[in-house]
Amino acid sequence: MVTDMSRVPLVPGEQAAPGAHPDTGRRIAAAAFELFAARGYDGTTVDAIAERAGIARRTFFRYFRSKDDVIFPDHDSLLTMVNQHLIAQTALDPIEAICGAVKLVLLSYLDDPKVSVQRYQLSRSVPALRDRELASVQRYERTFSRYVRGRLTGTLPDAQAVLRADVVAAAVVAAHNAVLREWLRAGGDYDPLADLDASCAWVQGVFGENQNPTKDASAPLRDAGADGVVVAVFRSGEPMDEVVAQISRSLRER
Amino acid sequence: MVTDMSRVPLVPGEQAAPGAHPDTGRRIAAAAFELFAARGYDGTTVDAIAERAGIARRTFFRYFRSKDDVIFPDHDSLLTMVNQHLIAQTALDPIEAICGAVKLVLLSYLDDPKVSVQRYQLSRSVPALRDRELASVQRYERTFSRYVRGRLTGTLPDAQAVLRADVVAAAVVAAHNAVLREWLRAGGDYDPLADLDASCAWVQGVFGENQNPTKDASAPLRDAGADGVVVAVFRSGEPMDEVVAQISRSLRER
């Protein structure tokens, strides 16, 4: 009972590893990064990584589910962290909440700029890794969308809520990604947090006004049924008869 | 010179195939779909597909780059079509232009609802296919972002333009995806174009004011301006007076 083998706090490089030597995962990842940098991703076999790390090929797959897993270690834990952050923010404006969440994500990249930039370089050139990255991003986006949808249900018909939640989540994620990419392209040598705040503020401003105060909007927004849906968008300041004329015209035209 | 082997107009099922029998690609795809439905994606080997299609395993890879390629045939040509559409729309509001582009994409799904729904069912359950789908979506998003950025340069500092372009592209794509997913989940048995128009109108409204002086949009769908936007969705079968009553009530309540 000298050394505690149980669950170390999950640093990058270690992941869903079995109980054994906690730094073996890191050793493998380090070996992989070196080889990827030297020979490229496709030019590096798992055998080569294993050999350089001083382990057996089979052991590699005990620590990492696949060859590309060795590049993306900590998204799972980050996602749970993000989830916890979100369920704690029931009072805040939903957009503000997910802005806080993407800040968590960005901070995790800032945690080790060198590795983040290396990952970025690799992902940019290797299609398999790019796809993998995309899948991770999408999981965040889905999480955000679910959260926003949960905060929106009741104030909007279902279809509307899904739409808005998806769009808002996509917008915030896109903003985050733009800031992150800029930072990665620059080599990770400045502090992008202010940029993120600014971008989030802009997104909030864009969505802000139509989103929150419209508890009363639930009344006129009927459930969008299967067929024959008509949608009208207009300024509330528009003359009423003009609005009605437009709607009846569009109804007649079908 | 009896049969013309030259470049058929690229229908789904055929793709970057070599010159030969133009329907071989379709035969392979059909066999693949049947087997995927019967045994699942992972339970189907390329050997089995080839055998069922009556061709050699090696020939399969002449027609499709990979096993999952057989599911996603026509994104390349669609992407070029989208590009052509975009470069033709230099006069329109940029958001409206990419809204037209996603309508093209949606229309391509509507072209064969049965196949689209099958694809969706598969993509939902098989991670490899989901990732592939994501990658395709991302290519559209990048294309849109580039286009919007091009339209925005000069009016904004570069970093701002990139950010806004990315966010707008992501928002429109998310709106499209929400409409598409809804339609696919329902089995593809209604016309989602009105939904797409509505969603695009909403997105345009959200981004409209800060983006562009608003070209006074298409007839009944007014460009949703700064504040006090009302979006009404209702079935065309609903009684007209009921609709008007709801709208005027909601207008009065603001």
Add this chain to the structure above:
DNA sequence: TTAATGATGGCACTGAGTGCATTGGCGCAC
């Protein structure tokens, strides 16, 4: 008929990922 072209097929190979049985070290009970 013959030669050339091009699609197709056969074959062997690499490399990722998996299942299974075995080894070997380590702590622990006796």
Add this chain to the structure above:
DNA sequence: GTGCGCCAATGCACTCAGTGCCATCATTAA
């Protein structure tokens, strides 16, 4: 100290995707 059991590590064999190369076969031009 010896034996026992646990568990990570390992070795091995296997499946399957994807590729390169060469042979084959049919269609067409000469």
